[in-house]
Amino acid sequence: MREAHPVIKNPLLEELLPPRQIVFIVNPKAGTNIQRHIRQSVDRHLNHRMFTYGIWHTEHAGHAAELTQKACEEGYDIVVAVGGDGSINEVASVLMHTETVLGIIPAGSGNGLAMHLGYGRDLDNAVRKLNTARVQTIDCGKLNGRPFINLAGIGFDGFVAKQMKGSNWRGFLPYFLHSVKAGLTFTPHTCTIETEDRTVTERCFVVTVANGPMYGYNFQIAPDARLDDGLFSVVIFRDVPRWQYFAALPASLNGKLYEAGFVEHFTARRVKISCEDRAFVHVDGESIEVAGDLEFEIIPKALRVLVPA
Ligand SMILES: [Mg+2]
Structure with missing residues (x-):
């Protein structure tokens, strides 16, 4: 008997799936080389058969959270925080308890979470790692809510x-x-x-x-x-x-x-x-x-x- 929906074993065939929508949230005022070169790096190193992407710049404090909310409402699959643990915190606070997945491009002074997860310090490598990354569900903490x-x-x-x-x-x-x-x-x-x-x-x-x-x-x-x-x-x-x-x-x-x-x-x-x-x-x-x-x-x-x- 033939299976109605055979399991795709070859990971290359995943590229036949519709592209995932991914948005990078960047604080241009952070002013590191990474914030300046993110567009070029994404153009070159993101797998464009797998992803369609946007790059959104924050304009004021708290804007990263607003943009993340907008990305969820517009059906983006992945929101990438380009920054340190503080930027990740702002994006992740909105993504908690949603299906939308957090990605990280480390670009802060403290990149503890990104380093632990294995994103490394190099921008191009971090972008390339998004192409083959898997989804893991993690805990969060709350301090007085x-x-x-x-x-x-x-x-x-x-x-x-x-x-x-x-x-x-x-x-x-x-x-x-x-x-x-x-x-x-x-x-x-x-x-x-x-x-x-x-x-x-x-x-x-x-x-x-x-x-x-x-x-x-x-x-x-x-x-x-x-x-x-x-x-x-x-x-x-x-x-x-x-x-x-x-x-x-x-x-x-x-x-x-x-x-x-x-x-x-x-x-x-x-x-x-x-x-x-x-x-x-x-x-x-x-x-x-x-x-x-x-x-x-x-x-x-x-x-x-x-x-x-
Ligand atoms: Mg623990």
């Missing part, structure tokens, strides 16, 4: 995010210099961290609630974090002499941060953090103001993402 995709944190990294907000100078060097300066001036807070199965009160240099494992530059804050296990990895740096953090940097680049003596870590679905005074907070590298307690909730399987093969 506000979505995040990669990392949220309190304390030192929130303090650095706040310093970076006022600076137009982006990239590794300013990030590093801000971090060193902040490392010398930041005062840790006493925080109480409550999850479904434990309560910890500690003087903390940083508390990270991780969906993905890394900041940019291969710095792995939560090497065990998985994007699709329905759990956060919570990572605490206890307040110890600062040289110990610097000494642990090489280990953190090799996925061995948990071996450092000042680190405490565990997993949780829900996390509530109360601090003795107002804390510095970031979601996906963007500094935000939060009054009162911080309540984190994992939203399992909330976002469809293109992952390089």
Whole structure:
């Protein structure tokens, strides 16, 4: 008996399917080479038998979210955020709980999620990877109702995010210099961290609630974090002499941060953090103001993402 709809085994035959519609959302003011060369790279390296594409430029803060909404309404299959974790956050917040798939072209100062997924740093390669990527459904986090995709944190990294907000100078060097300066001036807070199965009160240099494992530059804050296990990895740096953090940097680049003596870590679905005074907070590298307690909730399987093969 013949099958009515034979399964297509040869991936090349997928090119006979109608082309998928893909739109790239670009912030032209971000001003890196990637934002300038995206059109040329997409022209040359995207598979035009598989995709029809648009490139849309943002004109003001919050515009990426509006454009993403428009793309969903117009039936685009894939929305590509061209930027760092902050840009991804804006696009992904709209794509949560929809069928529309998130793609990424890394072009920010912190590209933790893109690096973890394997997009790499090269623009042309990242575009080519879209041609053969597969769709994976991942978890998202919420902090007091506000979505995040990669990392949220309190304390030192929130303090650095706040310093970076006022600076137009982006990239590794300013990030590093801000971090060193902040490392010398930041005062840790006493925080109480409550999850479904434990309560910890500690003087903390940083508390990270991780969906993905890394900041940019291969710095792995939560090497065990998985994007699709329905759990956060919570990572605490206890307040110890600062040289110990610097000494642990090489280990953190090799996925061995948990071996450092000042680190405490565990997993949780829900996390509530109360601090003795107002804390510095970031979601996906963007500094935000939060009054009162911080309540984190994992939203399992909330976002469809293109992952390089
Ligand atoms: Mg997880």
